[in-house]
Amino acid sequence: MFKKILIANRGEIACRVIKTARKMGIKTVAVYSEADKDALHVEMADEAVFIGPPPSTQSYLLIDRIVQACKDTGAEAVHPGYGFLSERPAFCEALEKEGIVFIGPKVKAIEAMGDKITSKKLAKEAGVSTVPGYTEIIKNPQEAVEIAASIGYPVMIKASAGGGGKGMRIAWNDAECTDGFERATNEARSSFGDDRVFIEKYIVEPRHIEIQVLGDSHGNIVYLGERECSLQRRNQKVIEEAPSPFLDEATRKAMGEQAVMLARAVDYQSAGTVEFIVDAKRNFYFLEMNTRLQVEHPVTEYITGLDLVEQMLRVAAGEPLSFTQDDVKLKGWAIEARVYAEDPFRNFLPSIGRLVKYMPPQENEVVRVDTGVYEGGEVSMYYDPMIAKLITYGATRDRAIAHMRDALNEFFIRGVQHNISFLAALMVHTRFMTGRISTNMIAEEYPHGFSATDVPHDDPALLISVAAFLYRRYMDRAAQISGQLLGHERKVGSHCVVVMGGQQHPVQIDPAEGGYDAVYMGETYQIRSDWQFGYPLFKGTLNGTEICIQVERRGMVYRLFHWGSQADVVVLSPRVAKFQTLMPEKAPPDLSKFLLSPMPGLLTKVAVQAGQEVKAGEELAVIEAMKMENVLRADHDSKVAKVMAGPGDSLAVDQAILEFE
Ligand code: ADP
Numbered sequence: 001m002f003k004k005i006l007i008a009n010r011g012e013i014a015c016r017v018i019k020t021a022r023k024m025g026i027k028t029v030a031v032y033s034e035a036d037k038d039a040l041h042v043e044m045a046d047e048a049v050f051i052g053p054p055p056s057t058q059s060y061l062l063i064d065r066i067v068q069a070c071k072d073t074g075a076e077a078v079h080p081g082y083g084f085l086s087e088r089p090a091f092c093e094a095l096e097k098e099g100i101v102f103i104g105p106k107v108k109a110i111e112a113m114g115d116k117i118t119s120k121k122l123a124k125e126a127g128v129s130t131v132p133g134y135t136e137i138i139k140n141p142q143e144a145v146e147i148a149a150s151i152g153y154p155v156m157i158k159a160s161a162g163g164g165g166k167g168m169r170i171a172w173n174d175a176e177c178t179d180g181f182e183r184a185t186n187e188a189r190s191s192f193g194d195d196r197v198f199i200e201k202y203i204v205e206p207r208h209i210e211i212q213v214l215g216d217s218h219g220n221i222v223y224l225g226e227r228e229c230s231l232q233r234r235n236q237k238v239i240e241e242a243p244s245p246f247l248d249e250a251t252r253k254a255m256g257e258q259a260v261m262l263a264r265a266v267d268y269q270s271a272g273t274v275e276f277i278v279d280a281k282r283n284f285y286f287l288e289m290n291t292r293l294q295v296e297h298p299v300t301e302y303i304t305g306l307d308l309v310e311q312m313l314r315v316a317a318g319e320p321l322s323f324t325q326d327d328v329k330l331k332g333w334a335i336e337a338r339v340y341a342e343d344p345f346r347n348f349l350p351s352i353g354r355l356v357k358y359m360p361p362q363e364n365e366v367v368r369v370d371t372g373v374y375e376g377g378e379v380s381m382y383y384d385p386m387i388a389k390l391i392t393y394g395a396t397r398d399r400a401i402a403h404m405r406d407a408l409n410e411f412f413i414r415g416v417q418h419n420i421s422f423l424a425a426l427m428v429h430t431r432f433m434t435g436r437i438s439t440n441m442i443a444e445e446y447p448h449g450f451s452a453t454d455v456p457h458d459d460p461a462l463l464i465s466v467a468a469f470l471y472r473r474y475m476d477r478a479a480q481i482s483g484q485l486l487g488h489e490r491k492v493g494s495h496c497v498v499v500m501g502g503q504q505h506p507v508q509i510d511p512a513e514g515g516y517d518a519v520y521m522g523e524t525y526q527i528r529s530d531w532q533f534g535y536p537l538f539k540g541t542l543n544g545t546e547i548c549i550q551v552e553r554r555g556m557v558y559r560l561f562h563w564g565s566q567a568d569v570v571v572l573s574p575r576v577a578k579f580q581t582l583m584p585e586k587a588p589p590d591l592s593k594f595l596l597s598p599m600p601g602l603l604t605k606v607a608v609q610a611g612q613e614v615k616a617g618e619e620l621a622v623i624e625a626m627k628m629e630n631v632l633r634a635d636h637d638s639k640v641a642k643v644m645a646g647p648g649d650s651l652a653v654d655q656a657i658l659e660f661e
Contacts, residue, residue: 001024001026001313001317002026002313002316002317003076004026004027004028004029004046004073004076005028005029005078005079005313006030006049006066006073006075006077007028007031008060008078008079008080008084008085009041009080009081009082009084010039010041010372011039011041011372011373011386012370012371012373012388012389013082013293013370013372014372015044015370015372017309018041019044020310020313021079024310026313027047028046029047029048029073029075030047030049031048031049031050031051031065031069032048032049033050033051033055033056033058033059033382034059035054035382036054040373041372047073049073052065054380055382056084061084061085063085063090063094064094067100070095070098070100071098075100077101077103077313077317078095078102079103079309079312079313080103080104081293082290082294086104087114087290087292088110092104092106092110101316103270103312104291104312105266105268105272106269109267113266113288115160116158116159116161116198117135117136117137119288119289120133120286122266123265126262126265127261128258128259128262128286129258129284129286130285130286131277131287133155134147134151134198135198137160137196137197138181138197138199141177141178144177144178144199145178148199151201152201153171153173153202154201154202155170155200155201156169156171157170157180157181157197158184158199159188159196160188160194161192161193161194161196162188162192163192164235166191167187167191167197169183169184187628203277204279205440206277206438206439207246207277207438208230208232208275208276208278209244209246209276209278209284210227211223211224211225211226211259212224212271212294212297212308213263213268213272214270214308214311214315214321215264215270215321216269216320217320218320220324221264222325223256223259224306225242225300225303225328226243226244226247226256227240227242227244227294227296227300228240228241228247229296230438231426231439232439232442233442233443234628237338238337238338238423238426238442239336239338240299240335240336241299241333241334241335241400242299242300242302242333243330246282247282251278251282251284255276255284258286262289263289269315270315271293271297271308271312272292273290273294275288293308295389296336298336298389299391302368302391303331304329305331332394332395332396333395334391334400335391335392335400336390337390337426337427338423339386339388339411339413339419339423340385340386340418341379341385341386341387341416341417342385342418342419343419345449345452346417347449347598348419349653350385351385351418352416353379354415354416355376356375356415358374358375358376358413359375359536361406361408366394366403367391368390368392368393369388370388371387371388371389373388387416388411390404390407390411392407401432401433405428409424409548409550409561409562410537410548412537420561421450421452421566422564424455424564425454426564427564428455428563429445452566452567455566456565457563457567460500461520461523462542463549463562463567464500464507464518464520465507465525465527465542466549467500468496468518468520468571469509469515469527469529469538470551470571471496472492472496473516474533477533479491479492493573494509495574496509496571496573496574497571497573497574498569498571499569499572499580500567500568501567506574507519512528514529515529525542525543526541526542526543527541528540529541531551536550536552537549537551538550547562548562549561549562550562557570558570593641594657594659594660595621595632595656595658595659595660596653596657597623597645597651597652597654597657598630598632598653599623599625600650600651602623602625602648602649602650602651603622603645603646603647603657604622604629604648606621606643606645606647606657607620607622608621608643608658609643610640610643611639611640612639612640613637613639613640614634614639614640615634616634616635616637617634618634619633620633620634620658621657621658623651632657638661640660641658641659642658644658
């Protein structure tokens with residue numbers, strides 16, 4: 001086994017690899033950019049080498065620097081993690097030249113699978129089921145339309161060099177096909193510097209199910225079950241689970257065996273993933289093979305009991321697999337939720353900044369948190385905005401979901417926006433709970449984005465009684481302080497009014513042993529908790545059942561967060577509550593007359609002029625953000641009064657582009 005390895009990556013995956021290396025007694029070397037000098041992976045590793053400025057093109061993607069770092073530290077092998085150099089043949093070759101081992105598959109396998117067109121052809125030859133389509137490069141929109149007609153709509157236009165959901169467009173007719181061809185080509189050119197695109201059948205109501213494979217250098221290859229990754233937003237995975245609630249034993253076996261056939265065809269040695277798309281009738285088709293460790297590998301680790309990084313290290317060191325296909329037994333259920341620095345309430349706008357508070361849930365045998373951040377650390381604009389992966393396990397799917405719901409309640413992050421409420425909302429969504437998911441589910445269920453009102457709490461009395469508890473504890477403390485001054489004793493009344501969702505809820509609240517008893521609508525709620533002011537988590541019991549609610553004080557308002565619901569509450573004395581009903585309401589400003597930029601980005605095109613009539617659905621402007629072209633369309637018929645921004649302008653969120661009459 002190696003004595004020392006270098007991890008050519010950052011963030012959670014670098015930390016995750018270091019953990020296993022440490023467990024195996026292997027010394028670790030981290031590399032880091034200027035932006036990461038205080039990062040967790042640097043602190044965790046035995047040694048760390050500085051490799052350059054923050055942009056990854058000047059640091060984490062520089063092959064020479066990393067090879068030099070290996071030579072300087074005497075690292076015998078390199079684990080590439082995912083992303084960055086993990087699937088670059090040139091990196092493997094550069095390492096090989098210096099006699100350093102690449103902890104991953106051989107160059108040939110990476111090359112064969114690195115291109116969607118080549119890999120699809122190879123899969124077909126190996127007898128693997130592939131999506132019906134045309135595996136030649138499409139030269140122009142006319143050709144795209146002809147081929148689409150021969151395949152039959154709907155079709156998907158895809159960049160051959162694509163990845164991360166970029167350079168893909170769905171078309172249902174000739175017009176969309178022409179438009180999709182241009183956009184996919186443009187995106188492919190700007191993201192990958194390679195504008196080759198091809199066309200295949202678009203599978204309706206598809207599920208994304210992938211098979212984990214593992215091969216060694218002695219010709220042994222096994223499959224380690226599947227992961228279902230159908231919950232995606234804009235083709236990017238949000239929630240993954242293993243096993244899939246959709247597969248039966250026969251399909252699982254057939255997919256596993258085809259994945260092994262493909263791996264065998266490229267002499268695959270290491271951990272790899274064969275992605276399939278599965279239709280409503282359980283027909284499955286090969287999508288692509290990822291020749292590296294996947295972000296979502298922990299769910300497979302939970303249900304197989306294997307450490308995939310350990311297996312990769314053993315294979316790279318030349319050891320044969322210590323088990324056969326028959327030894328692989330899947331047990332229980334695991335779910336992963338990706339916690340991103342993005343604001344779900346603002347169209348998932350990426351967020352950056354300092355993690356003023358970062359309190360992940362406690363890890364135990366059913367809760368795992370893979371992260372590369374810590375409280376006080378920074379989420380920078382240079383890298384992937386993932387804060388952590390939260391993984392839970394249970395004997396059944398329901399148990400794993402229940403643990404995930406609890407763990408999300410406890411995950412407390414402040415300083416950057418995060419998507420925890422969205423993840424929690426998915427966990428209570430009936431389609432998710434019953435396993436009726438597809439890659440379109442998020443788009444179908446949240447067509448206008450996500451808003452706090454999407455998740456009404458199924459037990460508002462819980463939030464109302466906790467709010468009364470917070471109020472009463474505050475009043476009791478205030479009374480105690482002023483009571484110390486003679487003549488200022490105050491008696492705290494038993495009644496208060498909780499204002500939530502614009503409605504007044506009268507509550508009676510009285511002290512009891514270890515907490516308070518609330519009476520709301522004739523029911524008694526016994527709340528017991530040692531919660532104090534400033535605690536972000538309200539932990540305790542409600543009628544004997546454990547609860548955990550996030551509490552944030554914003555002036556007069558308490559913001560409560562529980563199971564994906566977010567409620568702003570104000571608690572008033574009965575007297576003040578009576579006056580409140582007499583207060584006039586402030587009307588929000590009318591923004592419907594403007595086209596506002598939904599995200600920060602570069603305005604690349606304004607398609608209309610002042611005075612022009614526009615029809616609903618007509619293109620108004622194009623914004624490029626995060627290398628994606630976003631077309632803004634009219635949502636109703638109107639007339640443009642004024643154009644307020646022009647091509648080349650950098651737009652802020654909510655900046656006005658057009659004014660309508
Ligand atoms: P990337 O390399 O960018 O991740 P993939 O080929 O893996 O691209 O596809 C990403 C996602 O796009 C899939 O998980 C699936 O949701 C969707 N997708 C890809 N091809 C098709 C298709 N032919 N029909 C329907 N959906 C597809």
